[in-house]
Amino acid sequence: MVLFKDMLHSDQTIFKNQDALDTEFIPKILPYREKQQRYIALCIAPLLQDRTGKNLLICGTPGIGKTATIKYIFKDLENETDDVIPIYINCWQKNTTFKIIVAICEELGYKFTQNKRTEELFTIIKNMLNKKSVVFAFDEIDKIEDFDFVYTVLEEIYKKTILLITNYKEWLSKLDERIRSRLGADIIEFQAYDLKETRDILKQRINYAFYPSVFESDALDVISKKTFETKDIRTGLHLMKEAGIAAENESCKKIEIEHANKALQKIDDFSIKKSADLESQTRLLLEIIKENPAKKSGELFEIYQQKGGSDSYRSFHRKLKSLETSRFITIKRIEGGKEGKTSIIEYNSSSKKLTEF
Numbered sequence: 001m002v003l004f005k006d007m008l009h010s011d012q013t014i015f016k017n018q019d020a021l022d023t024e025f026i027p028k029i030l031p032y033r034e035k036q037q038r039y040i041a042l043c044i045a046p047l048l049q050d051r052t053g054k055n056l057l058i059c060g061t062p063g064i065g066k067t068a069t070i071k072y073i074f075k076d077l078e079n080e081t082d083d084v085i086p087i088y089i090n091c092w093q094k095n096t097t098f099k100i101i102v103a104i105c106e107e108l109g110y111k112f113t114q115n116k117r118t119e120e121l122f123t124i125i126k127n128m129l130n131k132k133s134v135v136f137a138f139d140e141i142d143k144i145e146d147f148d149f150v151y152t153v154l155e156e157i158y159k160k161t162i163l164l165i166t167n168y169k170e171w172l173s174k175l176d177e178r179i180r181s182r183l184g185a186d187i188i189e190f191q192a193y194d195l196k197e198t199r200d201i202l203k204q205r206i207n208y209a210f211y212p213s214v215f216e217s218d219a220l221d222v223i224s225k226k227t228f229e230t231k232d233i234r235t236g237l238h239l240m241k242e243a244g245i246a247a248e249n250e251s252c253k254k255i256e257i258e259h260a261n262k263a264l265q266k267i268d269d270f271s272i273k274k275s276a277d278l279e280s281q282t283r284l285l286l287e288i289i290k291e292n293p294a295k296k297s298g299e300l301f302e303i304y305q306q307k308g309g310s311d312s313y314r315s316f317h318r319k320l321k322s323l324e325t326s327r328f329i330t331i332k333r334i335e336g337g338k339e340g341k342t343s344i345i346e347y348n349s350s351s352k353k354l355t356e357f
């Protein structure tokens with residue numbers, strides 16, 4: 001029957017691989033970041049010749065491929081040699097010297113970290129790392145509470161490159177002169193993509209995420225334009241996913257401009273821009289809170305775990321508090337009742353955030 005020809009059946013989907021629209025997904029090639037990749041690789045290159053590397057400060061607004069570039073280089077390095085150890089740390093999650101040292105222990109496969117002091121643990125990793133060369137990437141370095149680990153690594157790890165990455169250029173200029181001169185680092189700034197680059201990057205992602213020819217070119221145009229305006233590739237990933245869902249909801253086999261427009265209507269710039277800046281576990285948590293209004297924190301923790309959340313209850317709780325501080329959510333604390341104290345968590349709609357900010 002002609003009427004139903006272009007409709008999806010219940011067992012059909014237009015998504016080939018929806019995971020390819022996640023921020024954490026790293027494509028096989030990263031277009032438009034070749035120059036930066038080469039520059040960073042040159043800083044690491046001396047390590048391959050058993051010499052020490054060059055340190056680097058990297059800045060640029062959110063969602064323009066800084067983390068992706070580092071992870072891409074690390075993957076390449078791992079394929080090339082066993083003599084240089086890449087260590088990637090996100091300082092939003094690991095924001096103290098102690099947490100960073102424990103994370104490095106975990107990366108190196110050293111499990112007996114309990115009841116040991118920072119210095120003890122550092123001696124252990126120092127002995128392991130100084131047998132080889134190391135590249136450290138400390139991402140979102142502006143979230144760090146103390147810099148002891150930088151000094152320690154500078155002094156006690158012999159052959160290394162240290163990469164410090166931040167979304168905030170101003171933060172770099174405020175960085176303590178002592179650290180800066182000790183690092184002797186170059187600074188590179190990533191620039192946002194232009195409209196064509198943005199479109200090409202999103203197009204590449206479409207090929208990973210959707211079946212061939214389902215995403216219409218003018219739908220991509222609309223999404224590319226909006227993404228270019230927000231200067232954040234994550235906006236595009238989010239919109240492509242939403243547009244795909246909108247098409248599927250209508251049992252449509254193609255993603256057309258109207259689905260892209262529907263996706264656009266749904267987003268509010270503000271929440272996307274702000275939430276793009278959150279680390280992935282926090283983002284997962286925020287999504288869950290949005291989808292499950294007025295839940296108690298214990299209930300949310302259960303949902304969070306079911307959805308693959310990897311934090312302990314304590315870190316989960318800490319994330320809730322930080323979301324409350326930045327006013328993404330409201331926590332209503334209720335005294336009494338048969339369960340004693342309980343907290344009800346509510347997502348803040350954009351209007352509330354806008355007026356309160």
Ligand SMILES: Nc1ncnc2c1ncn2[C@@H]1O[C@H](COP(=O)(O)OP(=O)(O)O)[C@@H](O)[C@H]1O
Binds near residue numbers: 023024061
């Ligand atoms: N040049 C690029 N090619 C392909 N994907 C990219 C490129 N730049 C950014 N992305 C994608 O955009 C998203 C955001 O990039 P990310 O590296 O996390 O940004 P940043 O660390 O600068 O905030 C990721 O999903 C990443 O894969």
Ligand SMILES: [Mg+2]
Binds near residue numbers: 063066067068139
């Ligand atoms: Mg990043």
